[in-house]
Each structure stands twice: as structure tokens, then as C-alpha cells.
Amino acid sequence: MIMSSLIKLxxxxxxxxxxxxxxxxxxxxxxxxxxxxxxxxxxxxxxxFGFLTKDDQLKGFEIDLAKFVAGALxxxxxxxxxxxxxxSNRIELLNAGRIDLILATLGKNAERAKVLDFTExxxxxxxxxLMAPKETTISKWEDVRGLxxxxxxxxxxxxxxxxxxxxxxxxxxxxxxMFKAFQDGRCAGLAFDGPILQQKLSDPEWGKxxxxxxxxxxxxxxxxxxxxxxxxxxxxxNKAILAxxxxxxxxxxxxxxxxxxxxxxxxRAADAKAAGY
Amino acid sequence: MSKETTSATFGxxxxxxxxxAVLLTLYGQxxxxxxxxxxxxxxxxxxxxxNFSGFGGGFSANVIISVLxxxxxxxxxxxxxxxxxxxxxxxxxxxxxxxNLLRSSPWLVVLYAMLYLLPFNVSIFGxxxxxxxxxxxxxxxxxxxxxxxxxxxxNGIHAVxxxxxxxxxxxxxxxxxxxxxxxxxxxxxxxxPNLMTTYAMLFIxxxxxxxxxxxxxxxxxxxxxxxxxxxxxxxxxLYILLLFFLFAxxxxxxxxxLERSLSKGK
Amino acid sequence: xxxxxxxxxxxxxxxxxxxxxxxxxxxxxxxxGTILMLIIGVVGAAIIHFNIPVAKPxxxxxxxxxxxxxxxxxLLFLYFMLSDLGMSYTDATTGERIPLLSGFACxxxxxxxxxxxxxxxxxxxxxxxxxxxxVEGGISLGYSRAQIFRWIELPIALRxxxxxxxxxxxxxxxxxxxxxxxxxxxxxxxxxxITLETFLNLEVMIVLWLIYLVITTLVVxxxxxxxxxxxxxxxxxxxxx
Numbered sequence: 001m002i003m004s005s006l007i008k009l010x011x012x013x014x015x016x017x018x019x020x021x022x023x024x025x026x027x028x029x030x031x032x033x034x035x036x037x038x039x040x041x042x043x044x045x046x047x048x049f050g051f052l053t054k055d056d057q058l059k060g061f062e063i064d065l066a067k068f069v070a071g072a073l074x075x076x077x078x079x080x081x082x083x084x085x086x087x088s089n090r091i092e093l094l095n096a097g098r099i100d101l102i103l104a105t106l107g108k109n110a111e112r113a114k115v116l117d118f119t120e121x122x123x124x125x126x127x128x129x130l131m132a133p134k135e136t137t138i139s140k141w142e143d144v145r146g147l148x149x150x151x152x153x154x155x156x157x158x159x160x161x162x163x164x165x166x167x168x169x170x171x172x173x174x175x176x177x178m179f180k181a182f183q184d185g186r187c188a189g190l191a192f193d194g195p196i197l198q199q200k201l202s203d204p205e206w207g208k209x210x211x212x213x214x215x216x217x218x219x220x221x222x223x224x225x226x227x228x229x230x231x232x233x234x235x236x237x238n239k240a241i242l243a244x245x246x247x248x249x250x251x252x253x254x255x256x257x258x259x260x261x262x263x264x265x266x267x268r269a270a271d272a273k274a275a276g277y
Numbered sequence: 278m279s280k281e282t283t284s285a286t287f288g289x290x291x292x293x294x295x296x297x298a299v300l301l302t303l304y305g306q307x308x309x310x311x312x313x314x315x316x317x318x319x320x321x322x323x324x325x326x327x328n329f330s331g332f333g334g335g336f337s338a339n340v341i342i343s344v345l346x347x348x349x350x351x352x353x354x355x356x357x358x359x360x361x362x363x364x365x366x367x368x369x370x371x372x373x374x375x376x377n378l379l380r381s382s383p384w385l386v387v388l389y390a391m392l393y394l395l396p397f398n399v400s401i402f403g404x405x406x407x408x409x410x411x412x413x414x415x416x417x418x419x420x421x422x423x424x425x426x427x428x429x430x431x432n433g434i435h436a437v438x439x440x441x442x443x444x445x446x447x448x449x450x451x452x453x454x455x456x457x458x459x460x461x462x463x464x465x466x467x468x469x470p471n472l473m474t475t476y477a478m479l480f481i482x483x484x485x486x487x488x489x490x491x492x493x494x495x496x497x498x499x500x501x502x503x504x505x506x507x508x509x510x511x512x513x514x515l516y517i518l519l520l521f522f523l524f525a526x527x528x529x530x531x532x533x534x535l536e537r538s539l540s541k542g543k
Numbered sequence: 544x545x546x547x548x549x550x551x552x553x554x555x556x557x558x559x560x561x562x563x564x565x566x567x568x569x570x571x572x573x574x575x576g577t578i579l580m581l582i583i584g585v586v587g588a589a590i591i592h593f594n595i596p597v598a599k600p601x602x603x604x605x606x607x608x609x610x611x612x613x614x615x616x617x618l619l620f621l622y623f624m625l626s627d628l629g630m631s632y633t634d635a636t637t638g639e640r641i642p643l644l645s646g647f648a649c650x651x652x653x654x655x656x657x658x659x660x661x662x663x664x665x666x667x668x669x670x671x672x673x674x675x676x677x678v679e680g681g682i683s684l685g686y687s688r689a690q691i692f693r694w695i696e697l698p699i700a701l702r703x704x705x706x707x708x709x710x711x712x713x714x715x716x717x718x719x720x721x722x723x724x725x726x727x728x729x730x731x732x733x734x735x736x737i738t739l740e741t742f743l744n745l746e747v748m749i750v751l752w753l754i755y756l757v758i759t760t761l762v763v764x765x766x767x768x769x770x771x772x773x774x775x776x777x778x779x780x781x782x783x784x
Contacts, residue, residue, distance in 0.1 A: 088735065088739055091742065092744060115742050150726075153736070153739060154739050159740075170646070170726040171726050171732075172725075172726050177623070177724075177725070181622075181623070181725075184623065184626045184627075184631075184642050185640050185641045185642060186641075186642055186646070
């Protein structure tokens with residue numbers, strides 16, 4: 001075993017040797033302009049934030065925002081590459097350079113601020129809510145102790161569900177798997193982002209069987225994420241997001257994707273406009 | 278028809294019929310609707326783009342990844358296998374340990390490890406090379422496969438009678454020349470069924486690249502399920518099973534035929 | 544980069560618990576999976592050997608299907624579809640339909656079917672390499688076909704195929720890592736959870752890699768001992784090299 005771990009370490013060393021030579025790059029904003037496109041990590045299984053339409057097009061609240069930002073930074077809305085990410089890989093993809101910017105329902109918090117820089121926030125998401133069958137007996141978060149709750153890997157509130165409330169989480173990597181497992185009856189409830197579950201209930205088949213049993217115990221501001229130490233790029237993205245808000249892009253998107261017209265988005269639009277963006 | 282052809286045909290239609298039977302049991306009256314969804318999404322699942330306008334995603338990504346991984350693994354496996362039959366005991370044992378190490382690693386763990394180990398940008402001579410998840414998947418899968426190929430290679434060399442080495446040495450050939458000019462041409466046909474089985478295994482293993490963020494057929498399948506509703510999840514998974522089967526089964530049949538003709542030739 | 548690897552998280556008692564718990568699940572999955580896989584292998588080989596009507600063609604279709612499609616897709620199908628096919632029961636207290644098979648059971652079954660299909664072929668090839676004379680010896684002693692299978696062909700075949708069966712068990716252990724993708728809390732799942740909390744992806748994956756390596760190495764060593772203990776004097780040694 002000592003022999004084999006030595007070999008493994010030397011293998012890792014050999015490969016990481018390549019990695020060391022990989023840094024030393026110019027300013028990111030210049031890179032993007034030279035490349036002629038902005039690469040944005042978005043969700044594609046996340047109605048209404050980012051999803052695939054019947055004719056195989058990506059649409060959604062964050063897709064509209066991403067296109068606007070690309071237009072502001074590079075030149076036109078078409079100068080963009082949309083890379084589908086999930087909660088469990090978006091930060092790696094960003095820090096490893098695969099994407100320039102995360103616009104994928106990324107909640108602001110202190111842990112993440114250690115590994116990336118947040119942009120201006122653009123949405124206030126009801127954090128975790130609990131969906132359950134209509135006849136459920138769960139009436140408060142304390143009731144979930146010992147119950148199986150379906151959810152998604154990579155959401156920070158999972159820790160609170162198991163720690164504070166003593167639930168047993170059953171965590172998946174994608175929403176398709178998570179919804180299917182819940183529908184199959186593998187969990188007593190589905191603990192997930194509020195807007196997504198709200199949207200899901202608008203499907204008559206779901207609305208018939210399920211309800212939002214518990215409201216969130218926290219609201220999370222959603223912001224974009226960029227790599228640390230790229231001040232010029234961060235500033236440009238921030239300006240673009242504020243400009244998108246001022247131009248009413250997000251107010252329109254909320255309407256277009258049936259998300260309900262929130263005070264938060266309207267207020268940010270008015271503020272951005274007042275600040276002259 | 279020969280006995281082998283009959284049994285291969287039976288297996289082929291038997292599996293297709295079994296998958297269809299499951300689809301019918303699941304959807305009953307709704308089978309037509311399920312098939313329509315699959316038909317509408319076929320282009321996406323097969324090529325990763327709508328209306329067959331592009332290439333390189335979906336099932337075609339699985340095929341391309343498997344071919345590229347195999348190419349890398351063949352080259353690396355050739356060298357590793359060569360080291361495993363080296364006259365130098367030290368080189369030999371290091372190579373054998375390394376082969377065993379690669380062979381006993383779970384593919385999923387290797388894929389995850391490669392995802393984090395490899396950088397996304399590499400500069401070589403001032404050129405920025407972008408290491409996409411696709412490329413990482415290719416490299417990640419080629420690691421364990423290299424081990425299988427090295428082993429097949431070693432076994433192939435061992436299958437060539439020692440007398441061949443001795444007479445070649447007597448004719449004044451060097452070790453590398455003997456290996457390349459005399460042993461390999463004889464060993465290769467013996468290795469071929471083994472290599473093909475390895476390729477089939479690799480091809481089937483490409484389903485795991487779903488964890489690297491590549492738009493392979495399974496990732497796209499999940500996206501389709503997320504957009505079209507969970508009702509069609511079964512149909513999508515059955516479709517993916519069928520795609521893999523349609524590709525892998527003829528390969529397996531061909532491999533068996535090769536094996537038979539080899540054992541007859543003995 | 545190598546020298547800045549951070550393994551301090553290994554000292555965190557929570558993460559230690561997670562890894563140990565995950566390891567327990569992984570061992571349970573692979574243990575039960577291996578037993579089931581061997582049963583499927585022997586039964587399947589017998590069905591084909593005795594040419595049992597209906598069962599034989601079904602077994603062959605099963606082998607062809609499971610060997611030529613990805614085990615991950617098989618697992619996803621089992622996990623998500625069996626309840627659609629009616630494999631569910633009604634909970635007496637809540638009146639809800641609940642899938643009959645837990646995630647754990649689905650993983651074990653899927654591994655048993657996938658590696659069991661390989662096991663059937665391994666055992667069959669073992670039976671084919673039992674020398675003709677040995678079988679004829681059994682016939683001349685008045686054994687029935689079933690007795691010959693039970694007392695002569697199967698025991699010799701199982702011993703002859705220990706090396707191939709070992710790689711099949713190793714393959715099962717490696718494949719079991721996909722359990723994490725259907726939310727079964729094996730060692731892979733907890734390792735992913737740790738990376739999501741600590742962002743120390745590479746370090747966690749290296750530890751995980753080592754864990755699997757230790758398990759598979761132990762299995763291989765165990766199989767070697769078993770092969771040695773069961774050597775048939777005078778033959779079969781060639782297959783164990």
C-alpha cells in the first residue's frame with residue numbers, strides 16, 4: 001500500500017505540474033473581449049430561472065439577464081456561451097475557468113464569499129420551502145424530525161434540515177431526479193427553493209396532489225458569482241446588472257415566466273433607474 | 278443461418294422486444310404520446326442540438342468520447358504493457374503495481390478526480406488550450422482503460438511462443454525491433470477480441486460522464502425530463518438503454534465471432 | 544499544488560463519522576450484492592446448461608440486455624420506474640403509496656443483475672473447460688445429469704473461475720460508487736457532501752480513491768488465499784497464474 005500511494009502521489013504531482021503552468025493570465029475583462037464571447041454558467045433544469053423549451057431553446061429569468069450582460073460587455077446578446085451547471089459543480093467550474101460568471105440561483109452567504117466574489121444581487125429567493133401531499137400532517141418545521149425529505153445536493157439549507165430539524169435528507173444531483181423520487185413517494189416532503197416549487201404547483205397534476213406545507217425559514221438574496229481578484233470584470237458585470245434592472249429586463253422577465261411580480265425586483269429596478277443606469 | 282447468427286439475432290430482437298414490452302406496460306394507452314415525445318427529442322438526445330443541425334452532444338458525444346479515450350488508452354496501454362514485460366525487474370514491478378492501481382479505481386471517482394485535478398486552461402508554448410469537461414471526461418475514462426489494454430497487451434505478448442524471441446535474437450534483432458516487427462504482428466490478432474471487449478466496456482462506461490458536466494446523452498435525457506415532465510422519464514431512460522444496446526450489442530456479437538474463428542485457427 | 548494539499552478536514556469528527564458511515568453502506572451494498580450476484584450466476588448458468596424451456600431464452604435476453612447497456616442507466620431505470628410498474632405498497636398509517644424497494648435495495652439489485660449477467664458467462668465458460676473425461680467418469684459411476692452438475696461440473700467450474708470471478712467482484716465494488724447518484728448514502732455520497740462543504744475537492748477525492756483501493760486490494764488478496772486453499776491437485780493451477 002505504501003508503494004502504491006507513493007506512485008499515486010507522484011502521479012498527482014506529475015499532473016499538477018501541468019496545472020502550475022496554467023495560470024498567469026491577463027485581465028479577465030480583456031480576455032473576454034478578445035475572445036468575443038462571455039461564458040455564463042446557467043441552470044437548464046430550473047423553471048422559471050433557466051430551462052429548455054419545447055423547441056430546444058434555453059429560456060428563463062437568468063437567461064434573459066445573462067444575454068443582457070453579454071450584450072453590455074461584449075457587444076451583442078448573441079456573444080454568449082451558456083453552460084448548464086448544477087448547484088454541486090458551479091463554483092468549481094467558475095474557479096477552474098470553465099465559465100466567467102455564474103447566474104444560476106446562487107445564494108449569497110459568507111462561506112461562498114470566501115471562494116468567489118458576488119456581483120450585485122438581482123433576486124430575493126424564498127429559501128427552502130416544504131412541499132408535501134395535501135393530506136400531510138406536517139404543520140411546522142419541527143414536525144419533520146425523523147422524516148425523509150427529498151432535496152438537492154449543494155444547497156446550504158440541507159445542513160439546517162438535518163442539524164436543526166432532525167430530518168433525514170435524500171439528496172439528488174438534478175431536479176428531474178428529485179421531482180421524480182418525490183412523486184414516487186420516496187420522501188414525506190420535498191424541501192427545495194420556494195419559487196421552483198411554487199412554479200411546479202402551477203402544473204395541474206401537481207397542484208391536485210401537493211401543497212406548500214411550510215413556508216421558508218429564510219430569504220436568500222441571489223447574486224451572480226465571479227472569480228476573486230478580477231475587479232474590472234466584477235465592476236463591468238455589476239454595471240450591466242444594474243443597467244438590466246433599470247431597463248426593466250427583470251420586471252419583464254418576472255411577468256413573462258409567471259413568477260409573480262415581487263416588490264423586491266420592482267424596487268431594485270426603480271433604484272437603478274434613479275441612480276442613472 | 279448458422280447457430281451463432283441465430284442466437285445473436287434472437288438476443289437482438291429479444292432485448293428490443295423486452296424494452297418495448299416494458300414501455301407498453303408502463304404507458305398503455307399513452308404509448309403513442311410517449312413515442313411522440315421521444316421522436317421530438319430524438320435530435321437533441323442523439324446529437325445534442327435541435328433538428329440535427331449540430332454534432333458532438335447527446336449520444337454522439339458518448340461515441341466520440343469513447344473513441345478518443347480508446348485512442349489515448351491504446352497508446353498509453355502499449356507503453357505500460359511494454360513496461361510490464363520489460364527485462365528490468367524494477368520497471369516491471371512498478372508497471373504492474375501501476376496497472377493494478379489504475380484497474381482497481383472506480384471510474385466515477387477517477388472522473389471526479391480528473392474534473393478537479395486537471396486545470397481548465399493549459400498554456401503550451403504560449404497557446405491557451407481550453408480543457409473542457411468533454412476533454413476531461415476523455416482523459417478521465419482513458420486512465421482505467423489504459424490498465425485493461427496494458428494487460429491485454431501483456432497477455433498477447435505472453436501468448437507468442439518464446440521460440441520466436443530466440444530465433445529473432447539469433448538473427449540479430451534488438452528487443453524493440455523484435456517487439457514491434459515480430460511479436461506484435463502475431464500478438465495483435467490474439468489481443469483483438471480482448472481490446473474490443475475493453476472498448477465495449479469503455480463505451481458503456483461513458484454514461485458516467487454525466488457527472489463531469491458534459492452534455493452526454495444522459496445529461497440531455499435529464500434535461501428533457503425536467504422540461505417535458507416526469508411522466509416521460511421512463512420512456513427517456515428506455516430510449517437511452519436502447520441506444521446503448523444498439524451500439525454495443527453488434528460489437529459484442531462481432532467480438533464473439535472473432536474469438537470463435539481464433540480458437541478454430543488454433 | 545501538491546504540497547499545498549489540505550487534509551485537515553480529516554480531523555473533523557463529523558467528517559470522520561460521515562466517511563465511516565458511508566464506508567459501512569458501501570460494504571453492505573457490495574457484500575449483499577456479491578452474494579446475490581453469485582446466486583444469479585449459478586442459477587443462470589444452470590438454466591442455460593440444462594436448456595430449461597422459457598427460462599433459458601429469458602435468461603439469455605437478460606444477459607444480452609444487462610451486459611450491453613450502462614449499469615448507471617439500469618440503476619436509474621430500476622430506481623425511478625419499478626414503482627410505476629406497480630412495485631409499491633400503501634403505507635397503513637398515512638395511506639400513501641410508497642415504493643417497495645428502497646434506494647439501497649435498488650442499488651443492490653441493479654449490481655446483482657449487471658454483475659450477475661457477467662457471472663453467468665464466467666461460470667458457463669468454467670463449466671465448458673471441465674475436462675470431458677471427468678464428466679464421463681461421473682456418467683460411468685451412474686450419476687444423473689443433475690448430480691454431475693452439482694457434484695462435478697459446478698465445483699470444478701467455480702474453482703477454475705476464481706480469478707475471473709474476482710475481477711467481477713472488483714467490478715461490482717467499483718460500480719457501486721454510482722449509488723451516490725440515487726441519493727444512497729455510500730462513501731462516495733458523503734465524500735461529495737464533504738467537497739460541497741469544504742470546497743477541498745481534490746483532497747477528498749484522493750482519500751476516496753485510496754478507500755476504494757484498499758477495499759479492492761483486500762478482496763483480491765482474499766481471493767488469492769481462497770484460490771490457494773481450493774487448488775485442485777494436478778490441475779487448474781494454470782488458470783490461477
